[in-house]
Amino acid sequence: MLNTIGLPASEERIERLDPQFLTTLRDHVHRALRTAILSGRFAADERVNERQLAEQLGVSTTPIKEALRQLEAEGLVETLARRGIIIRFNADWAEETILARAALESMIARLAAKRITQDAVRALEQTIDRMRTASLNAAADDLIELNETFHDQIHAASECRYLARMIERQRFYDASIRRIIHLDPSECAKALAEHIAISTAIISGESDEAERAMRDHVIRSGNTYLSMIFNTREEIR
Structure with missing residues (x-):
C-alpha cells in the first residue's frame, strides 16, 4: 500500500x-x-x-x-x-494557502520593481546566473537553495517588512517535495523561464509585469504541488 x-x-x-x-x-x-x-x-x-x-x-x-x-x-x-x-490539512486548505501566497508574493514583486537598488539588481542577476547553471546540471539541492535566495532577495528589494513577515506562514513546500519537482527536467525549464521573466520585469521597473509574472509562477508551481500531493486535476487560476 x-x-x-x-x-x-x-x-x-x-x-x-x-x-x-x-x-x-x-x-x-x-x-x-x-x-x-x-x-x-x-x-x-x-x-x-x-x-x-x-x-x-x-x-x-x-x-x-x-x-x-x-x-x-x-x-x-x-x-x-x-x-x-x-x-485538518487537505486540498482545499492547500489551495487557499497557495492563493494567499500568490497574492502576497505578487504584490511584493510589484513593489520591488519600484524600489530595487543597483546593488539588489546585481545580486538578483547573480542568482539568476547560478539558477541557469544549476538547472543545466540538474542540481536539485542547489535549485532549492537558490529558489529561497531568489524570493528573499525580492522581499528585501521591496522593503516590505510587513508583507514579508506575513508570507512566512505561506511557505509550506518542504525540501523533499521541491527535490522531486526539480528532478523533472521540464519543471526545471519552466521554473527557470519564470524566474528570468520575474527578475527581468523587476530590474526593468515594470511593476505590472512583475506582479503578473510572479502570480503566474506561484499559481503554476502550486498546481504542480496539488497534483503531486492530492492528485488534483482541476487547476486553480
Missing part, C-alpha cells in the same frame, strides 16, 4: 531528529511534524497519536504536545472530544 506521494505505508513518515537539535527541540519537533503534514504523509481526517509520534521522532511526549498545540493554532490539526487529534 502506498501513501499519497508513493512511499510504502510501512515506512516511517517522519525522520528521526538529530541529537544536535536538542537545544531547540520544540521548534524542530514542530517543523518535523509540519513538514510531514504538508508533504501529504498524513491523510486529511487521520487521527494521530502523541505517543506514536514521540516514538517515531525519538523524543518525549512533552515537545510533541507543544508542537501539536502550535499546529492547531495554525489550523493544520484539531483536537476533538472522544476522537483525539485529527489532521
Whole structure:
C-alpha cells in the first residue's frame, strides 16, 4: 500500500531528529511534524497519536504536545472530544494557502520593481546566473537553495517588512517535495523561464509585469504541488 506521494505505508513518515537539535527541540519537533503534514504523509481526517509520534521522532511526549498545540493554532490539526487529534490539512486548505501566497508574493514583486537598488539588481542577476547553471546540471539541492535566495532577495528589494513577515506562514513546500519537482527536467525549464521573466520585469521597473509574472509562477508551481500531493486535476487560476 502506498501513501499519497508513493512511499510504502510501512515506512516511517517522519525522520528521526538529530541529537544536535536538542537545544531547540520544540521548534524542530514542530517543523518535523509540519513538514510531514504538508508533504501529504498524513491523510486529511487521520487521527494521530502523541505517543506514536514521540516514538517515531525519538523524543518525549512533552515537545510533541507543544508542537501539536502550535499546529492547531495554525489550523493544520484539531483536537476533538472522544476522537483525539485529527489532521485538518487537505486540498482545499492547500489551495487557499497557495492563493494567499500568490497574492502576497505578487504584490511584493510589484513593489520591488519600484524600489530595487543597483546593488539588489546585481545580486538578483547573480542568482539568476547560478539558477541557469544549476538547472543545466540538474542540481536539485542547489535549485532549492537558490529558489529561497531568489524570493528573499525580492522581499528585501521591496522593503516590505510587513508583507514579508506575513508570507512566512505561506511557505509550506518542504525540501523533499521541491527535490522531486526539480528532478523533472521540464519543471526545471519552466521554473527557470519564470524566474528570468520575474527578475527581468523587476530590474526593468515594470511593476505590472512583475506582479503578473510572479502570480503566474506561484499559481503554476502550486498546481504542480496539488497534483503531486492530492492528485488534483482541476487547476486553480
